[in-house]
Amino acid sequence: MAKARSVTNLDVQAPTAQNAAKIVQVRLAEMYEWSNHIDSPYAVRELHNLRITAKRLRYTLEIFADFLPADCKPLGKELEQLQNELGALHDSDVLIALLRLCLGSQDNPIPDPAMITGQKGKGPKTKVRSFIRPELLSAVLDPSVAPTAQERYGLEQFLRKQEQVRQEQYQAFRQHWYQLQEQEFRRHLLNLIGQELVTA
């Protein structure tokens, strides 16, 4: 998971507004570190990390709302929408992986780690681990309760529909992301908080 970076250049005796701007600047940079994966629809882990960093930036804007310009609030709303789109995408990814495991486990009882970990992260520091929780895995992979032929049929159909849904979710997110870039989201926020662009 994309860990929050420590913000080092803060002055605890200085006004909060001044420090808040620096923290927002770092959180914004953290989010944009994952932006080169936007056009990779199956960069599951990287898109998930983008979601986490977007959420952290949004919460930072909310926590410091009283200290930042009021015009930052609509930007927080955009981040919330982005986070919801990426959240729906991630939920679909987990469900699809789970369905594939349910259906694959009968033929191959030992699940392929690649199916449950997604691609290895190419972005900043990230641990590779399953994005399906272990208790969820053990609940559906118990060989004593494997699905019957009829149940398998239902699961297969559901998997197909879910893959379609996922495609639509990705398109909706991507479109929104590029809209924000056209509106110069990053530049706009940096201007509001009076900070320069920083990169990782």
Add this chain to the structure above:
Amino acid sequence: MMMYEHELSGVPLNSCSYIIIILCTLSQSGILFYMFEQHVSRNEPSIVSFGLHYMEETMEHQLQMIKCAAIDIGSNSVELVIANCAPDSLELIKDDQTMVRLGENVKVIGEIGQEKREALLTTLRKYRGEAEHEQINVVLAVATEALRKAQNRQQIVDEIERTTGIQVHILSGIVEAALTYHGATYDGTELCADAAVLDVGGGSTELIIVQQRHIAWLSSLPIGSGWLHDQILNSDPPVEDDIQEAQDFLSQYVRQLYIPSLPQQLVVTGSSARALLKIARQMLKKDEQDAHFTRKDLAVCLSMLEKVRSEEVAQRYGVGQERAKVLPSGALLLQAMMEYLHLDEVIISRYGLREGVLLAYARYGEQWLEHPEVRPDDSRVGVAPPVPERVSRNEKQRETFKQSVRNELPKRGKKFLNWIDDVLQNDDIESVHKMRVASRRLRATMDAYESACKAKPFRKTYQQVKQAANLLGAARDTDVMVQHIQEQMEQIVEEEKAGIQWLLDHLASCRKQQQQELETFLVDFDEQRFQQQLASSIGK
């Protein structure tokens, strides 16, 4: 002429008879009548009943129905109603409202500024014109919270009288509450005798508890939809953190109210409540005549209002944009009151203060503002809890980082801990969601303030929050997945359902296990120690 049905019942009539009623005396208080039975074969009619009928209501309706106008100068809107009025009935002729948002000005500068004053005078001139067009002489104008609080209220009232000829009465919160009660319930055919009334206004909220159709207790709270909007919910649409803050504030505030009894039924009035009903009718395709408004309706409206900008709300549902801006606040206020009063449903009345003013005038004449039904004695007046002073933005701006960590971290920590009992009760999956969000906010706050904290206690606390967030996240993710699958179930053909059910059954058993792990963690969670650690992180 009307007669009461029950007064004719019980008179056995021959099938070949008919009734003759002769009115003998007509007085202001009633009619002396003789009732004869006339048989078709007889010449002499026989008296079957006689007596004095008190028909005050009917007679006075006909004799005293007068055309009046009432104007309500509120914190959000200035509203007009023109009606033919009798003590217990109104025939509405005209209804108009204009959003002026006087309360917005009063909050910022403590008085009504020039721009708002002009908007108010323009609106009142227009209403005066409408009243003249209807050939009305009696224009009753009342003002509520915004003018009550404005330092220049007398100047405004004088200017209104000088330029429009309208005399404005600035009502106390209590008189406002009493008049609202009379207005909101006058047409209440389906109301029980103990139905309470709630008026969600712009600058204040009135609650009236009723016993046997008489005001038993009433209070005027200095919080309204416009007030809440200006204080906390001033983003469009409101941001999640502000919504949470508003909910926390309202829940704590209304808890300080001490009402004599919980009402069985609640009638809600006010333009925001009516706009919410209008939206719910469109979103949920509800019957246009149905005035019932449930918590579910409210949740649907709130969920939309949290996401959609006021401009779009106004376009989609046909409400004014200025009204749409304060609707999230109105909805949260209503939600807090419904929760406090343990009600799952309310009835939204089309009527309120303006109609109460007209009825009071028709009933009590020129002394309408002095009557005990309008000005209840102090024994029936409930104390409104004081509103805590909110630190102004300017003061906040001066806070150092070290000072703000002292305010923020304990506040976020408390919000996180507040959900433990609800999660342990395990009767609403939303509690897990809310506690997870609180844990994420707390983590984000800790991430932000890390450099202002002491490393060792900070790390310990952070680990605990992280552990809680993971367990809450696991449970919440399963809830979301189950909800998503259940929603899909409705569109799935029969032969595919067995597979989906298989998955749902396995998810349910997994969720049970996750709840157990979460409960084990929370039962052992030492809240006091956690708060101490958090405090040590901040240092002195």
